[in-house]
Amino acid sequence: MWITTRSAVCLLLIPAAAVAGLTSESQRDRDDNVLHVVLPRDAIPAISSPEFEAAARAPLADDELVIGIVGEREQRAYSTWQLDRHEIVNDTFEGRPVAVTW
Amino acid sequence: MYAREVGGQVLSFGVSGMLFRDGLVMYDRETDTLWTQVDGQAIKGALAGRTLEIVPSVHATWKQWKQLYPESLVLRKRGMPRSAYAAYNRDRNRAGILGRRVRDTRLAAKERIIGVRTAAAAAAFLEKDVREARVVHADVGSMPVVLIAAGPETPVVTFDRRLAGRVLSFRLAEGAPEVLEDHETGSRWSLADGRARSGPLKGAQLERAPAYPAFWFGWLGYFPGTELWKR
Numbered sequence: 001m002w003i004t005t006r007s008a009v010c011l012l013l014i015p016a017a018a019v020a021g022l023t024s025e026s027q028r029d030r031d032d033n034v035l036h037v038v039l040p041r042d043a044i045p046a047i048s049s050p051e052f053e054a055a056a057r058a059p060l061a062d063d064e065l066v067i068g069i070v071g072e073r074e075q076r077a078y079s080t081w082q083l084d085r086h087e088i089v090n091d092t093f094e095g096r097p098v099a100v101t102w
Numbered sequence: 103m104y105a106r107e108v109g110g111q112v113l114s115f116g117v118s119g120m121l122f123r124d125g126l127v128m129y130d131r132e133t134d135t136l137w138t139q140v141d142g143q144a145i146k147g148a149l150a151g152r153t154l155e156i157v158p159s160v161h162a163t164w165k166q167w168k169q170l171y172p173e174s175l176v177l178r179k180r181g182m183p184r185s186a187y188a189a190y191n192r193d194r195n196r197a198g199i200l201g202r203r204v205r206d207t208r209l210a211a212k213e214r215i216i217g218v219r220t221a222a223a224a225a226a227f228l229e230k231d232v233r234e235a236r237v238v239h240a241d242v243g244s245m246p247v248v249l250i251a252a253g254p255e256t257p258v259v260t261f262d263r264r265l266a267g268r269v270l271s272f273r274l275a276e277g278a279p280e281v282l283e284d285h286e287t288g289s290r291w292s293l294a295d296g297r298a299r300s301g302p303l304k305g306a307q308l309e310r311a312p313a314y315p316a317f318w319f320g321w322l323g324y325f326p327g328t329e330l331w332k333r
Contacts, residue, residue: 039119075174
């Protein structure tokens, strides 16, 4: 999940001391428009050659959240638990290039 | 979900490792432009100022999804990971690493909402209220929308209510799960794909409205002027 996930990644990877400087109010206000580098580029690998399987055979849990796309002829789902580890899937759906983002 | 084509060029995105307002920042491999994932804006680089076109998506649990779309395909899973963020998602006191102050007190920071947006407007709907109401009609800016929670086992789906110059309103069809009926013509619509299956509008297609599940604080970071729907 975009907002929650990125935040959680930081919480997992950045020592508390590194964020202590962000606690004052004025600093927070400025931070609203700042790009924060928290990981190296591609440390979280996007998927660019996605592979699919039939829903009937897919090993997902009933409570697993998915993002889905519904087209004229086809429907595809992407597990957010899997997207937690990739964040982006570069896919092509019914001929249209799409980015599934989380 | 976004279209990857911008000005005739197909882009391929990667994870920049940066955050903007607690949200993921993507980069494209073709122009090295930075894009915010939440609202699809190019904020730095050759394509700065451009906006990605939204592709409306459905958000559901697996159980809900496969009931509506049993013939669908699923991104192949490697291993069987659980969510890496289950604990974070449950913790009401952790609202993002940057610690931005949430000045808006209409809802608690981590209330789960469904956000609907257009190019010019944004509205938030408390998910539990939508599930209780089951059918919600609202206007997001100039876009009349309907949010439908047919039952606990179906996802909340959101459609644009405009069809060929008229605005429709809906109810759940009695005794028929996953079927909608419009008040104006009595046509019956499939919840799964938004197509009219019978009645005067048979064959017509509703467009999905861009809707996403989010935490209230996250939505506010990008859409501070958002409206909040009240029951």
